Amino acid sequence: MKDNKSIIINIIGRGNVASHLFKAFESIEGISPVIVNPHTFEGFNPEATVTIISVTDNAIADICLRLPRTKSIIVHTSGSTPIDILSGRLEPKGVFYPFQTFSKEKALDYSTIPFFIEASDTATEQFLMNLASKISTNVHKADSVKRRSIHVAGVYACNFVNYLWSISDTILQKQGIDFNVLLPLIQETLDKTAIMKPMDGQTGPAVRHDTETIKAHLDFLKENGASEDAIKIYNLITASIMNSYPRIDSKK
């Protein structure tokens, strides 16, 4: 279905984000993505409309400098890197940040992924907003500060959360219990955020100031070989919840 009017997109990178962006664009009529080798620039099309640098954060600057001359808009896909890192180039510049965790082996519904767009000028911004809208219905503008806040929030909400799930899994494994038993509880905790703020939906022994249960949990963790880190995390988050919430009556 590709015709002469195709938008050609150089996607520089071989990681998960690059390969998922390729898949997402490949299915859109009128868009021709090409994967470009980040070391040799093999595959690079200087006539492309957009060049997406999708490599690890600390490699962006170098790739950007070494990029062959092109007429295309140059963007990176990093949540925590300012647009300024591209400022050595004369081409229009932007950021094209898909806010999702990408694994090579797992298919994704791209249409729901939030994209955050920043650009060096209004026309470029509009173009990138339109481009993102071709694969997602969840496209936003965000300058570098907003993007960083989203990235940091994602670290707490996703990376750290996943780590807590690892700790839970380890605790359950020792008793021969599958992580699956947690899923309805986790899903409900997540679904609750649709009807109330997480802050208003807090439950558990800490928010109840139930020091007896907290002590029993800590004893259990120590007696069952929990790691020192797991215990430190229990203590810190429990203390923080108790600080954040005034003493209230039973909440379960």
Place this chain on the structure above:
Amino acid sequence: MKDNKSIIINIIGRGNVASHLFKAFESIEGISPVIVNPHTFEGFNPEATVTIISVTDNAIADICLRLPRTKSIIVHTSGSTPIDILSGRLEPKGVFYPFQTFSKEKALDYSTIPFFIEASDTATEQFLMNLASKISTNVHKADSVKRRSIHVAGVYACNFVNYLWSISDTILQKQGIDFNVLLPLIQETLDKTAIMKPMDGQTGPAVRHDTETIKAHLDFLKENGASEDAIKIYNLITASIMNSYPRIDSKK
């Protein structure tokens, strides 16, 4: 549809668990739940087959002692309380623990809620397993140690996780961004646990040992008025992830 052969269930308590158990049983043919006032025992039916004590953990012992004479099995619904707390009674005893977070205002699909059952004898265990199976397809046996491990795991996986979501929400709010932008990422992180262990799906700057991004995040948090606790939590979990994972190449 209630007939003479109905199983009558006393549900002692006025909290979220009690009211949800009432709703769940009320819809089952052949089961007649009654809500019992935990202070006056008004409504208590001594002929009931089961009496469910569903009150805060530290009130169970007292309710149990004061309970009118009855022929029914006596159970509590607490994740972190041993069955022994009921040992002052001569009646058959058990634990009937629904592993879910209950809010009064939110409807639930009871059929997916994991129930964990313990009992003083095999016949009672079998009866309680059958009873739970009438409302859920996710019923397990679990002695007091297993039950405590599930409860502790739930604190990390649900209570602590919700607290991290609160922190994320606070960070985003300051930039005028809605918590909703996190939902696809969180849902994907959760869905990934179905195909890989959380430990194998860890992503983010800490697991990549990306100290530059970590420093940028900490600077951002300090400059944007994050609480001391939020920063402590960032530091502790980041350090713990870095301890848990050997240095690897780019993972995004």
